[in-house]
Amino acid sequence: MVVSNFGVTVMVAIPKENWSGKIKEVAFGATDDEGGTRDRKLRLGGETTLPFLAFEGAVSRPAIGMEVIDHLGEDYPQLIIDEVGDVIRDPVAWADACVNIYGADFVCLKLLSTNPEEENISAEDAASLVSTVLKQVKAPLVIQGSGDYEKDSRVFEICGEAAKGEQCLLARAEQDGYKSVAVAATANDHAVVAFSNIDVNIAKQLNIMLTEFGVPPDHIVSDPLMAGVGFGMEYAYSAMERIKLAGLVGDKMLQSPMIADISVAWSAKEAYRIDANLGDERDRAVFWEVATALAALMAGANALILRHPKSVAIIRNVVDELVG
Amino acid sequence: MPMTALDIFKLLPKKNCGECGVPTCLAFAMMLANKQAELTKCPYVSPDVVEQLESSASPPMRTVKVGNIEIGGETELFRHEKKFFNQTAYALIIEDDVDDQRIVERAKKLDAMKYERIGIVSGVDLIGVKAKGDAQRFSDAVTLVNDNSGLPLVLMSEDPEVVESGLKVVSKSKPLIYAGSTNNCASMAKLAKEYACPLALYADDIDELVSLSEVAKSEGIEDIVLDLNLGAKPLRQTLEWLTILRRLSVKKLFRPLGFPVMINLDNGADVETQAIRAAIGTLKYTSLIIFKDLDPARLYPLTTLRTNIYTDPQALIQVNPGLYEIGKPNRNSPVIVTSNFSLTYFTVASDIEASKVPAHLLVVDTEGLSVMTAFAADKFTPEKIAETLTEYKVADKVDHRKLIIPGMIAMLKMKLEELTGWEVIVGVKDSSALPKYLKELSNG
Ligand code: B12
Ligand code: SF4
Numbered sequence: 134m135v136v137s138n139f140g141v142t143v144m145v146a147i148p149k150e151n152w153s154g155k156i157k158e159v160a161f162g163a164t165d166d167e168g169g170t171r172d173r174k175l176r177l178g179g180e181t182t183l184p185f186l187a188f189e190g191a192v193s194r195p196a197i198g199m200e201v202i203d204h205l206g207e208d209y210p211q212l213i214i215d216e217v218g219d220v221i222r223d224p225v226a227w228a229d230a231c232v233n234i235y236g237a238d239f240v241c242l243k244l245l246s247t248n249p250e251e252e253n254i255s256a257e258d259a260a261s262l263v264s265t266v267l268k269q270v271k272a273p274l275v276i277q278g279s280g281d282y283e284k285d286s287r288v289f290e291i292c293g294e295a296a297k298g299e300q301c302l303l304a305r306a307e308q309d310g311y312k313s314v315a316v317a318a319t320a321n322d323h324a325v326v327a328f329s330n331i332d333v334n335i336a337k338q339l340n341i342m343l344t345e346f347g348v349p350p351d352h353i354v355s356d357p358l359m360a361g362v363g364f365g366m367e368y369a370y371s372a373m374e375r376i377k378l379a380g381l382v383g384d385k386m387l388q389s390p391m392i393a394d395i396s397v398a399w400s401a402k403e404a405y406r407i408d409a410n411l412g413d414e415r416d417r418a419v420f421w422e423v424a425t426a427l428a429a430l431m432a433g434a435n436a437l438i439l440r441h442p443k444s445v446a447i448i449r450n451v452v453d454e455l456v457g
Numbered sequence: 458m459p460m461t462a463l464d465i466f467k468l469l470p471k472k473n474c475g476e477c478g479v480p481t482c483l484a485f486a487m488m489l490a491n492k493q494a495e496l497t498k499c500p501y502v503s504p505d506v507v508e509q510l511e512s513s514a515s516p517p518m519r520t521v522k523v524g525n526i527e528i529g530g531e532t533e534l535f536r537h538e539k540k541f542f543n544q545t546a547y548a549l550i551i552e553d554d555v556d557d558q559r560i561v562e563r564a565k566k567l568d569a570m571k572y573e574r575i576g577i578v579s580g581v582d583l584i585g586v587k588a589k590g591d592a593q594r595f596s597d598a599v600t601l602v603n604d605n606s607g608l609p610l611v612l613m614s615e616d617p618e619v620v621e622s623g624l625k626v627v628s629k630s631k632p633l634i635y636a637g638s639t640n641n642c643a644s645m646a647k648l649a650k651e652y653a654c655p656l657a658l659y660a661d662d663i664d665e666l667v668s669l670s671e672v673a674k675s676e677g678i679e680d681i682v683l684d685l686n687l688g689a690k691p692l693r694q695t696l697e698w699l700t701i702l703r704r705l706s707v708k709k710l711f712r713p714l715g716f717p718v719m720i721n722l723d724n725g726a727d728v729e730t731q732a733i734r735a736a737i738g739t740l741k742y743t744s745l746i747i748f749k750d751l752d753p754a755r756l757y758p759l760t761t762l763r764t765n766i767y768t769d770p771q772a773l774i775q776v777n778p779g780l781y782e783i784g785k786p787n788r789n790s791p792v793i794v795t796s797n798f799s800l801t802y803f804t805v806a807s808d809i810e811a812s813k814v815p816a817h818l819l820v821v822d823t824e825g826l827s828v829m830t831a832f833a834a835d836k837f838t839p840e841k842i843a844e845t846l847t848e849y850k851v852a853d854k855v856d857h858r859k860l861i862i863p864g865m866i867a868m869l870k871m872k873l874e875e876l877t878g879w880e881v882i883v884g885v886k887d888s889s890a891l892p893k894y895l896k897e898l899s900n901g
Contacts, residue, residue, distance in 0.1 A: 145664060145667055145705070145714075147701055148701060148704040148705060148708060148709055183700075185693060185696055185697075186696070186697055186700060187693065187697070188697050188701075208887070362758055362761050362762045362765060363574070363758075363762075363764075363765065363800075364800070365800075365827075366762070366765045367536070367765040367766060367768055367770070370536075370740075370765070370766070371535075371536055371537040371770055374535055374536075374537065375535075378535070402887070402889045403574070403757075403761075404758070406889075410753065411572070411753050411754065412752050412753035412754025412756075412757065413752075413754045414754075416752070416754035416755070417753075417755075417757060417758060420729075420732060420754060420755050420758045421758045423733065423736070424736050424758045424759065424761075424762050427733065427736045427737055427740065428736075428740060428762065428765075428766075431737065431740045431741060447729070447733070451692065451733060454692035454693060455692055456693070457691070457693045
């Protein structure tokens with residue numbers, strides 16, 4: 134009850150939701166007390182309310198990662214190459230810069246050169262890169278395949294073993310090709326990134342299949358596919374929001390923490406095309422990525438994979454302010 | 458939550474006198490529930506009941522018009538539940554303590570900060586004229602801004618006299634008065650009433666904001682915008698309050714706060730910080746944002762984000778299928794195939810334009826899906842393309858028999874050649890490479 138200066142009497146009860154569900158907490162990265170060699174351990178998820186609403190529940194701090202690609206394609210944005218410099222041609226040095234210069238919490242190593250239609254390097258070669266990165270860079274690691282099912286199953290088998298005990302995330306398991314990833318993960322105590330396509334039902338279905346196949350629920354991270362601002366972001370935003378809400382009201386098969394690959398922001402050429410009307414393209418590109426990341430955060434992402442070093446710094450500040 | 462006939466009946470005088478035109482109070486209640494009668498027809502309802510019934514009929518959040526721009530009127534917490542209705546309006550500030558020339562230049566500049574993207578024009582929506590001195594100066598500045606831009610205004614001053622000097626100039630175009638606060642609420646409300654303009658209410662604290670809203674209401678003001686000083690609060694609190702305010706209006710139907718919410722970012726923050734807060738505000742529940750300043754490099758992504766969030770989740774934005782002319786194509790110009798998803802169509806069309814090679818653009822009905830999505834959903838099939846080619850009589854319009862398809866659907870080539878007898882050329886994957894590609898094609 135409030136009596137105001139004007140003598141008007143009103144009541145303002147702050148509306149709080151009492152969510153019955155809780156987002157699962159997935160451990161990402163093993164330190165030496167657990168037999169790993171990571172210098173930190175991230176916990177994805179664990180919240181009991183919508184993003185950052187500390188007034189009504191437990192919130193979780195989203196982890197901020199950066200992408201490292203083992204072989205840059207021709208269309209990789211020049212703005213990033215200019216910003217990161219020569220180390221971008223050396224995945225180990227690049228990963229090191231991500232963590233030790235730009236302050237990323239984790240690295241997402243994308244093994245694109247294993248793609249049979251491109252470089253087609255062997256799973257063994259990929260695994261030796263994984264080992265070197267793990268040796269040189271002590272932050273938790275996402276190991277991502279090329280997306281070619283057949284090749285990926287071999288890549289995950291060998292790389293998963295090479296990274297045994299480090300509690301990596303293996304990305305990604307899809308509806309029609311999840312088994313080999315799941316096996317590689319459970320055998321070596323990694324978690325699985327379950328990839329669905331902006332579709333709540335498929336996200337759920339995949340979680341059910343993975344769980345039935347024997348992957349522990351706290352070893353699954355969902356990737357419902359982020360889309361960049363201007364490039365389908367609204368679909369991704371609503372899918373993620375729906376997944377988070379369903380988890381909070383108690384759907385056990387939609388309670389995995391979510392990871393969002395923000396590098397998709399760069400699929401919109403207008404983000405960095407040179408055009409004086411649209412302002413400085415370097416600022417625009419960074420803000421495009423930042424805006425995409427903010428959308429993912431507001432929709433409930435628990436981990437982000439960023440591309441531009443400047444957006445890492447900006448998003449870190451925002452997360453600090455939001456988590457408090 | 459509309460009331461049922463029975464709910465209404467309980468509130469009526471139950472005299473069954475028939476003066477309202479129907480024989481019984483119950484019959485009258487039923488007509489009211491169906492919006493077939495006006496409550497004023499019954500001479501015996503008490504003022505209390507009138508208010509109760511009126512407020513139950515009004516929407517949870519009022520739609521407020523500033524100039525020709527509508528804000529508020531939201532009914533949901535999440536866009537997937539239905540949609541968000543009136544997109545966040547962006548206002549940029551002009552201060553009145555600079556010389557006239559600069560005011561004119563800035564007004565023109567802000568007016569021009571608009572971008573066309575996939576057929577939608579979006580940019581700065583309003584100008585906030587901010588008083589730094591006396592009434593005379595403010596009124597001059599308002600006149601200058603008004604004469605040099607078509608945008609509706611926000612009149613920014615704590616002094617009712619100063620605001621009134623501006624209202625005298627532009628009240629016809631319904632500017633927003635910013636703002637009534639504890640110190641001046643009653644006089645600002647009187648101005649809002651007299652000039653029939655919307656009024657923003659500013660308070661640092663929720664209870665205070667509620668009382669201001671009650672004061673404004675008692676002065677007969679209905680068009681209110683709420684400012685809980687969220688532009689200056691720590692980001693975390695800003696997000697919490699935005700959520701609380703939206704819940705109070707749309708879920709709790711808490712009338713004193715059933716109005717659009719605004720954020721004023723004129724508090725010394727740099728452009729980047731303003732843009733970040735604005736992005737969060739646009740995603741979460743803010744109807745109006747006032748910026749001290751903003752550059753196109755941030756405004757353009759922001760307006761794109763805003764368009765995304767405010768699209769109707771139930772409706773794919775699409776263009777009509779058909780044969781479109783880009784430039785002035787002739788009988789030898791290339792024929793290019795694409796999907797009818799708006800984003801795809803406008804992206805491809807503008808890339809063709811950039812090539813300066815005129816072309817026929819054959820837009821296939823993919824039910825509003827992008828090339829890749831439509832392909833994955835079996836809606837961009839060789840049969841469909843062949844059908845579209847016949848339907849729009851492309852063979853009558855060109856002398857050659859060559860079709861360029863998106864690089865992403867290269868696998869359709871053979872089947873499509875078989876079905877049409879046309880030579881199918883697989884284009885580049887990303888249409889941003891089209892300018893180069895088309896130039897090369899037309900040169901050799
Ligand atoms: C938003 C989105 C959706 C939205 C739909 C939005 C829409 N209106 O289309 C929704 C959520 C509905 C959706 C659904 C699905 N999607 Co989807 N979706 C996307 C996403 C994120 C963006 C698509 C987009 O907007 N692209 C922008 C437009 C402009 O691209 P475009 O039309 O391809 O045009 C470009 C090029 O093709 C080229 N181009 C176009 N025309 C022409 C013409 C010529 C001559 C040339 C040379 C070039 C050219 O230039 C354009 C600009 O670069 C993409 C991933 C991504 N980031 O691309 C996945 C993606 C397209 N979807 C995919 C899939 C699989 C699906 C589903 C089948 C998933 C499912 N299992 O349900 C469904 C199918 C839809 C259905 N059943 O109704 C896959 C396709 C995989 C594949 N290789 O086939 C993608 C690539 C995601 C992925 N990585 O897996 N999707
Ligand atoms: S006029 Fe009023 S009191 Fe008389 S019947 Fe109609 S509703 Fe009832």
